[in-house]
Amino acid sequence: MKLSLFTLLFCTIYFFAHSQEIAITFDDAPLGDGNHYSGSERTDVLIKKLKKLNIAEVAFFSTTSHIDSDEKKQRLLAYAKAGHLLANHTHTHRGIKVLGTQAYIQDIQQAHQLLETMPNFRPWFRFPFLDEGRTIPTRDSLRQALSALGYTNGYVTVDNYDWYINSLFQQALAQKKKLDYTALKTMYITHIWESIQFYHRMAIQNLERSPRHVLLLHENDLAALFIDDLVKHIRNQGWKIISPTEAYQDPIASHIPDVLLNGQGRVAAIAKEKGYKGPFVQDSEDEEYLDKLFSQMNIVK
Numbered sequence: 001m002k003l004s005l006f007t008l009l010f011c012t013i014y015f016f017a018h019s020q021e022i023a024i025t026f027d028d029a030p031l032g033d034g035n036h037y038s039g040s041e042r043t044d045v046l047i048k049k050l051k052k053l054n055i056a057e058v059a060f061f062s063t064t065s066h067i068d069s070d071e072k073k074q075r076l077l078a079y080a081k082a083g084h085l086l087a088n089h090t091h092t093h094r095g096i097k098v099l100g101t102q103a104y105i106q107d108i109q110q111a112h113q114l115l116e117t118m119p120n121f122r123p124w125f126r127f128p129f130l131d132e133g134r135t136i137p138t139r140d141s142l143r144q145a146l147s148a149l150g151y152t153n154g155y156v157t158v159d160n161y162d163w164y165i166n167s168l169f170q171q172a173l174a175q176k177k178k179l180d181y182t183a184l185k186t187m188y189i190t191h192i193w194e195s196i197q198f199y200h201r202m203a204i205q206n207l208e209r210s211p212r213h214v215l216l217l218h219e220n221d222l223a224a225l226f227i228d229d230l231v232k233h234i235r236n237q238g239w240k241i242i243s244p245t246e247a248y249q250d251p252i253a254s255h256i257p258d259v260l261l262n263g264q265g266r267v268a269a270i271a272k273e274k275g276y277k278g279p280f281v282q283d284s285e286d287e288e289y290l291d292k293l294f295s296q297m298n299i300v301k
């Protein structure tokens with residue numbers, strides 16, 4: 001009896017420590033036309049690719065001021081119709097410092113009113129810039145306001161600079177440059193994979209296990225171009241893609257870290273709470289680093 005209990009415990013610890021699972025989320029949806037895809041083309045491509053990859057559920061965190069036309073509303077509805085989830089990323093994507101606490105809460109409520117009647121809406125809130133407030137009273141007022149609205153924090157565990165690589169890509173397209181798409185794909189996938197590994201290692205080091213992860217991406221042209229290659233790469237490394245619903249059932253979802261740590265995700269915040277001193281950001285989460293890499297990889301011909 002003792003032995004089997006021990007074995008069960010060992011297997012449970014082993015499973016959790018080595019669980020390599022990650023959910024995919026896209027922020028800022030619906031973004032406008034890019035220089036590669038129009039907004040509607042991008043939505044079509046993402047939906048088709050996710051279906052082909054057998055990914056039944058990802059989440060789109062919507063910045064609702066982007067819903068400025070019927071076409072943009074239809075794009076969100078198309079994601080929902082395809083089985084994906086919609087959640088709240090404020091109405092205007094302005095920071096707490098810019099708006100002040102009360103106006104920031106109103107910004108959340110405004111987005112809520114636009115989203116709550118949409119299909120597959122989930123009361124999850126993703127802080128723009130992953131900024132939960134710079135003081136304890138601000139942080140706690142926001143936590144209380146979200147809780148009163150019935151929300152939980154739609155946290156990420158894997159932060160990265162996909163948006164910055166996309167901005168370099170968009171600039172090059174605007175300048176009518178010829179691009180090496182294979183090199184661009186390698187840069188994008190390597191950057192995201194390194195971010196996953198960085199927070200996976202941080203979790204094992206500080207939480208004694210790697211949780212069910214949540215990957216932050218943006219609903220941009222790069223995501224639509226390379227989501228299939230990215231997912232194949234992640235799966236080839238032995239990881240499983242799970243749904244955000246599954247990811248948010250991990251015990252870290254109910255572990256609200258009592259720290260002020262902005263700009264990174266929940267793994268980093270829990271690590272800080274446990275006394276980890278950093279680094280909280282990997283080398284490639286840096287604009288200068290990515291500028292240099294983009295030019296060294298000869299992405300622009």
Ligand SMILES: [Zn+2]
Nearest residue numbers: 027028128129
């Ligand atoms: Zn955002």
